[in-house]
Amino acid sequence: MESQSDSIWIDPTLAVGMELALTRPSNVSPAAFDEMRAPDGSIRPAYSALAGWLTATDQDVLEYRRREAEFIFRRIGITFAVYGEAEAQERLIPFDIIPRILTAVEWVKLSRGLEQRVKAINAYIRDIYSKREILRAGLLPEDLVYQNEAFRPEMNGQQVPHDIYVMIAGIDVVRTSPEEFFVLEDNTRVPSGVSYMLENREIMLRLFPELFAEHMVAPVENYIDDLLATLISVAPATAPREPTVALLTPGIYNSAYYEHSFLADKLGVELVEGRDLFVKGSVVYMRTTEGPKRVDVIYRRVDDDFLDPLVFRPDSVLGIPGLMSAYQAGNVTLANAVGTGVADDKAIYSYMPEIVKFYLGEEPLLNNVPTWRCREPEHLSYVLERLPELVVKEVHGSGGYGMLIGPTSDRKTIESFRAKLKHNPANFIAQPTLALSTCPTLVEKGVAPRHVDLRPFVLTGQDRVRIVPGGLTRVALKEGSLVVNSSQGGGIKDTWVVDL
Amino acid sequence: MLARTADNLYWLARYMERADALACILDAAQRLVAMPQATGATTNEWESAVATAGCVPGFRAKYDKADARTVVEFLAFAPENPASIRNCLDIGRQNARAVRTALTGEMWDAINGAWLELHNFKPGKTHGEELSRFISFIKETSLRFDGSAFRTMLRNDAYLFSRLGILIERADATARILDVKYHVLLPEPARVGGPLDYFQWVSILRSVSARTSYHWVYRDSVKPWLVADLLILNRQMPRSLASCYENLSRYLDDLAQFYGRQGNSQRLARGMLTTLSNAKMEDIFQSGLHEFIGKFLVENNRLGNAITEQYLA
Numbered sequence: 001m002e003s004q005s006d007s008i009w010i011d012p013t014l015a016v017g018m019e020l021a022l023t024r025p026s027n028v029s030p031a032a033f034d035e036m037r038a039p040d041g042s043i044r045p046a047y048s049a050l051a052g053w054l055t056a057t058d059q060d061v062l063e064y065r066r067r068e069a070e071f072i073f074r075r076i077g078i079t080f081a082v083y084g085e086a087e088a089q090e091r092l093i094p095f096d097i098i099p100r101i102l103t104a105v106e107w108v109k110l111s112r113g114l115e116q117r118v119k120a121i122n123a124y125i126r127d128i129y130s131k132r133e134i135l136r137a138g139l140l141p142e143d144l145v146y147q148n149e150a151f152r153p154e155m156n157g158q159q160v161p162h163d164i165y166v167m168i169a170g171i172d173v174v175r176t177s178p179e180e181f182f183v184l185e186d187n188t189r190v191p192s193g194v195s196y197m198l199e200n201r202e203i204m205l206r207l208f209p210e211l212f213a214e215h216m217v218a219p220v221e222n223y224i225d226d227l228l229a230t231l232i233s234v235a236p237a238t239a240p241r242e243p244t245v246a247l248l249t250p251g252i253y254n255s256a257y258y259e260h261s262f263l264a265d266k267l268g269v270e271l272v273e274g275r276d277l278f279v280k281g282s283v284v285y286m287r288t289t290e291g292p293k294r295v296d297v298i299y300r301r302v303d304d305d306f307l308d309p310l311v312f313r314p315d316s317v318l319g320i321p322g323l324m325s326a327y328q329a330g331n332v333t334l335a336n337a338v339g340t341g342v343a344d345d346k347a348i349y350s351y352m353p354e355i356v357k358f359y360l361g362e363e364p365l366l367n368n369v370p371t372w373r374c375r376e377p378e379h380l381s382y383v384l385e386r387l388p389e390l391v392v393k394e395v396h397g398s399g400g401y402g403m404l405i406g407p408t409s410d411r412k413t414i415e416s417f418r419a420k421l422k423h424n425p426a427n428f429i430a431q432p433t434l435a436l437s438t439c440p441t442l443v444e445k446g447v448a449p450r451h452v453d454l455r456p457f458v459l460t461g462q463d464r465v466r467i468v469p470g471g472l473t474r475v476a477l478k479e480g481s482l483v484v485n486s487s488q489g490g491g492i493k494d495t496w497v498v499d500l
Numbered sequence: 501m502l503a504r505t506a507d508n509l510y511w512l513a514r515y516m517e518r519a520d521a522l523a524c525i526l527d528a529a530q531r532l533v534a535m536p537q538a539t540g541a542t543t544n545e546w547e548s549a550v551a552t553a554g555c556v557p558g559f560r561a562k563y564d565k566a567d568a569r570t571v572v573e574f575l576a577f578a579p580e581n582p583a584s585i586r587n588c589l590d591i592g593r594q595n596a597r598a599v600r601t602a603l604t605g606e607m608w609d610a611i612n613g614a615w616l617e618l619h620n621f622k623p624g625k626t627h628g629e630e631l632s633r634f635i636s637f638i639k640e641t642s643l644r645f646d647g648s649a650f651r652t653m654l655r656n657d658a659y660l661f662s663r664l665g666i667l668i669e670r671a672d673a674t675a676r677i678l679d680v681k682y683h684v685l686l687p688e689p690a691r692v693g694g695p696l697d698y699f700q701w702v703s704i705l706r707s708v709s710a711r712t713s714y715h716w717v718y719r720d721s722v723k724p725w726l727v728a729d730l731l732i733l734n735r736q737m738p739r740s741l742a743s744c745y746e747n748l749s750r751y752l753d754d755l756a757q758f759y760g761r762q763g764n765s766q767r768l769a770r771g772m773l774t775t776l777s778n779a780k781m782e783d784i785f786q787s788g789l790h791e792f793i794g795k796f797l798v799e800n801n802r803l804g805n806a807i808t809e810q811y812l813a
Contacts, residue, residue: 252594261601276503
């Protein structure tokens with residue numbers, strides 16, 4: 001076991017050798033990869049037309065278009081709720097009108113890596129809930145699985161259609177050089193953001209038709225058809241030939257409610273809340289104006305904990321009593337399956353290269369960020385020594401909360417975080433600060449490089465894996481900032497995959 | 501469709517219609533108090549506006565006196581008045597968000613745009629010219645919402661539920677105006693002809709936006725019994741009780757056909773339509789206008805409950 005973890009122990013000097021340069025505090029690191037401009041100042045081929053357009057277009061015009069885009073967003077009601085902010089219950093995510101561009105060649109490479117990763121994740125979850133060969137092989141510490149809050153013993157031995165657990169995955173990747181993409185995080189529970197990917201494109205098509213005339217941009221609108229095909233393909237064997245699909249939302253107060261209603265509308269399926277469904281004789285029905293109607297596939301955007309008060313949290317009012325009994329009887333498919341969180345916490349993340357090799361017998365195509373698990377004493381002492389250089393995250397954290405970014409934090413913050421870390425080391429992992437790539441972004445003073453990441457969406461159905469070219473690019477609007485989360489002042493961009 | 505979706509559509513339509521009715525009530529009251537004759541009158545127009553809106557207890561709990569400031573504040577903005585115009589738009593938009601997928605983009609635009617604009621009107625500052633602007637804004641909002649529903653919705657059950665909501669609410673609003681003002685419509689010789697009453701009749705017409713329609717229908721000066729006829733029995737008048745029930749009955753029959761099943765609500769609507777079709781104004785005055793209206797309000801409410809029970813629960 002120790003030797004296993006040693007294999008992904010990365011010496012910091014080696015990390016620098018891998019071009020995982022540490023960012024310097026409070027500014028864009030000179031080491032950060034600029035996706036538009038090469039170090040010598042020349043424009044990379046993918047951006048040549050866009051750069052010309054940016055130079056030719058007046059700053060006022062850009063600002064005017066930006067406001068126009070914001071107006072459209074507000075008008076159609078794309079807002080998100082920020083928990084704990086009573087006065088700003090509905091906020092807009094700042095939309096940057098300058099697209100982020102990837103070449104088709106880069107995309108092919110990236111999408112192969114994504115497909116490989118999600119295949120491995122599905123095989124891993126299946127294994128965890130059946131034979132547990134990976135544990136028997138000693139590749140993963142057992143307690144990481146069994147003590148994991150996201151592990152659902154109810155799923156042991158449970159059959160799911162076509163052995164697919166994660167039908168919809170959002171894999172966060174960052175770029176550090178022309179050739180290198182790193183996976184930052186796998187989101188295998190209820191990933192969100194795809195509505196922004198689709199709406200960003202709609203708005204760009206409306207505002208800048210002239211730019212599309214100059215670029216061969218791969219379309220993304222087929223995501224909806226792909227999603228529907230994926231959901232239908234995993235219907236239970238007992239379902240009729242045209243299965244009934246519904247999208248389950250926690251309701252209008254959920255931060256992603258807009259996305260839920262947007263997707264249900266485009267998919268042409270009912271947007272249901274827990275109270276619209278009931279279970280009778282291990283079959284799920286929805287209440288309609290014409291009486292009960294059977295539901296075969298539920299694209300659920302409700303967390304495991306709240307799905308069924310009889311099995312999980314008894315205080316949940318969002319769920320459906322008896323849903324798990326219908327699920328276990330094989331009369332309804334949940335997408336994603338229950339218990340998929342066992343694949344996406346940050347401690348499991350560090351084992352992902354082993355997981356890919358173990359199940360697929362292939363070398364991982366995408367890089368993993370070197371990760372120190374603070375649960376292991378020698379990792380912990382290494383991390384404690386180098387806190388100012390590292391990013392430390394909670395194992396189950398999300399949304400950019402509860403993390404320390406060493407290089408941009410003051411001494412006081414670091415010291416108080418140190419106490420938290422020592423108090424419960426198993427709750428944290430640490431990573432070197434990656435020099436996220438930058439893209440040209442419209443800011444107050446004009447167009448300037450800002451750090452970005454990318455969340456492509458990977459759909460896995462019975463027949464095949466589908467990935468629309470692109471994804472959601474998130475951008476840290478504050479100069480030098482690496483935090484792209486919308487709840488922390490991040491913005492979004494349209495992402496173009498272009499044929500050169 | 502989901503019962504909850506149908507329920508939301510039905511109530512969304514009711515709230516939009518209610519906002520419009522309240523705007524008309526405020527409009528009529530504002531015009532009437534501007535009349536010099538009204539200054540010496542015994543009845544307080546602002547008080548009857550509160551009565552027409554059906555929220556006297558809530559108002560009394562908050563204010564001692566009904567005047568332009570307190571009534572506009574309460575009917576238009578007060579958060580503690582569940583049926584204030586602001587609350588109608590707030591709840592309406594909340595319902596709209598919950599059934600976003602059942603609305604057309606145009607309908608969502610109408611309600612979301614209005615909800616955003618509503619915040620430009622401040623409770624303490626909305627009087628005089630600003631109040632007039634506010635009233636037109638609300639009327640335009642309901643026109644836009646209703647118009648976009650009419651022009652863009654598929655003619656399916658969703659459309660029918662939103663129509664039913666509008667009509668039940670509209671019948672209720674018209675009946676309430678009559679309930680509060682019935683005394684000025686009674687054809688007692690002693691009451692006819694006073695200048696104050698004349699303006700009261702005109703005001704009633706204004707509160708259902710029928711100032712002009714009246715003359716097109718009757719080609720006569722404003723007579724109280726004709727005002728009553730217009731609001732109760734005249735099917736040409738879209739806000740009359742008879743017109744509301746003609747349409748309620750039709751849309752409920754459409755719904756029964758759509759689902760292939762009839763129920764209590766179809767029977768109740770048809771029953772009321774028959775009553776209204778056979779009624780004559782003389783008979784209604786004879787047996788008591790106030791009693792007639794009181795009974796209508798109860799029956800209309802019963803139909804609302806029957807629709808809920810049959811389709812929305």
